[in-house]
Amino acid sequence: MTTVITKMITRICLPLVILFSISLLLAGHNNPGGGFIGGVMFASIVALSYVVYGLEEIKKSFSPDWGKWFGFGLVLAACTGFAALPFGHNFFRSAVEILDIPLIGEIEMVSAALFDIGVYFVVIGSLLSIFQMVGEDK
Amino acid sequence: MISLLDFSLIFMVLAFIPCMYRIIKGPTVPDRVVAVDAMTTVIIVMLGAYSYDKGSVFFMDVALVLAVISFVGTVTISKYLDEGVVL
DSSP states (O other): OOOHHHHHHHHHHHHHHHHHHHHHHHTTTTSSOOHHHHHHHHHHHHHHHHHHHOHHHHHHHOOOOHHHHHHHHHHHHHHGGGTTGGGTOOTTOOOEEEEEETTTEEEEEETHHHHHHHHHHHHHHHHHHHHHHHHHOO | OOOHHHHHHHHHHHTHHHHHHHHHHOSSHHHHHHHHHHHHHHHHHHHHHHHHHHTOSHHHHHHHHHHHHHHHHHHHHHHHHHHSOOO
16 A cells, blocks of 8 residues: 555645645636636545545545536536626626725625636536546446 | 856756656656656746746746646556556
């Protein structure tokens, strides 16, 4: 089996890379980043923990149905087209609202970020469900 | 006048040549895997130096993503070569 060094490095990297993937997701559409690369980061680090610890060992404690993540992301990304209608804009237009939150400052709320979150879940679900199906097939 | 950072970038490009030689010529698969890993490390360092040179922070994201992807790939190929099975 894999050595204790790889296991320890994976255990240290896992929360850091998940935080980095979320930061890439939220930085999208104005800076480099976005839903796709954040999802790839998340999927690659979960795939690394599957490889290092073994598929059965991880599934004892953490076994979500990745196909459902795929479906949820697809529905969310498809429904984003209606998000601008309550604000009086056209279909598929991105609605921009600037919120002023005390102690934090101004936050730009964009409905395109919801589309990015949908893409994030689609990428995670598709990559990891393929990985899991191929891995279970002996 | 060539700055020290440009000079270091030129030398890091020259460091690709032995890696490329080992990737193309390498007799066994582990040679190629180690060469690809070394080349990726050189690319990451180049991105850091170039980011400092240009005063832009965006290349650091690329360097982090490349580091994670390269680590996952190397560990997976190593496990495949060692045990013959990935999962």
